[in-house]
Amino acid sequence: MLIKTDVIVLKKSKFGEGEAILTLFSKKLGKVKAVAKGWKKGKGKNSTTIQPFLYGEAVLFKGKNLYQISQMDLKNSFYKLQEDVIKLGYASYILELTESIIIEGQTNNRLFETLIEVLTEFLSKKSDFITLVKAYEMKLLVYAGYKPEMNICVCCGSSELDKVKFSSRQGGIICRKCFNTDPYAMNISTITMNVIVYLMRTELSQIAKLKIKEEIRKELDKIIKNYIYTQIDKSEFKSLIFLEAIETLK
Ligand SMILES: [Zn+2]
Missing domain, CATH: 2.40.50.140 (Nucleic acid-binding proteins)
Incomplete structure (x- = not known):
């Protein structure tokens, strides 16, 4: 057939x-x-x-x-990705991450379209590709069924969120009363929380023009990476090891 x-x-x-x-x-x-x-x-x-x-x-x-x-x-062919080794490294990470999360025989058209869209945005000189990677990670998590809870405490449902942490194991933010449910829960600033929600909701073409401040990006990076590793039970990505090796050569 x-x-x-x-x-x-x-x-x-x-x-x-x-x-x-x-x-x-x-x-x-x-x-x-x-x-x-x-x-x-x-x-x-x-x-x-x-x-x-x-x-x-x-x-x-x-x-x-x-x-x-x-x-x-x-x-x-997305051949032009080859022109910039760092861009190619991040684009390779996007493929590797997608490959690790999708399941054989299970269609996911929203994710398919988003993957093509993010790679197309990568080719645009105006796009900030580091921001695009963060946006794609969040959209991938949502479309693959790993959407983190960002509005209420994922443990008890409380909306009293004067002080929160992000728990990769629980799958979202937890309130002060629930801190003891996950000793590995990470501190998260309100602005990083808002950025995560923004990345999940907003169109890629709009996000592409945005540049995230270095300190927020670092926190975002740490939280998303930890969340992905915990949720999909993976400990490394070849493409990220490659990117780190390049960074040390700089
Ligand atoms: Zn709680």
Whole structure:
């Protein structure tokens, strides 16, 4: 059976001689693994190497175990991301994070559209891509079912929030009375709380123009990272290790 669907390549792993296994995020099938064998770009003769970030309409068919890509009409290669190594590092993190959170066989069209949108915004010179990463992280969490509670205490439901902490384990803010439920809960400023809510609610194109102050970004970074690691039970991302290595070379 042939399935025609929009896909984006999230990951490529080697598989035998001249073949690769691709992890795709597809609109109709969710996350799927597919073999790229004899794949040709469009109808031309020259086969193009399939790389992560390629976005297009693919025709997939189910082989014995894996899907195979029989055809792909390219919509965007996001090739220009290669021009800036830091930008490419963050864009790679976006793919890696998406790959770790989405589930095989489960569609998520809102997330699919948001992924294409964030990568497109990445190409714009006017966009602040660090802000975009934060926005994408929050939207991904919401669309994948990990929305943190930011309005009331996630433990007792209280709206008396004169002093709060953020608990990754509980999944949101906790009030003073509930501090003892999570010894690892982190301090969070009101402004960081508001930024998180803003990032979850606002259109990416609007967020892209925004530059978050360094100190708020640091707090945001710490909280979101801790939340992601706790919720999806992952301890590292290759792309972030790569980015840290580059930062130390500066
Ligand atoms: Zn409480």
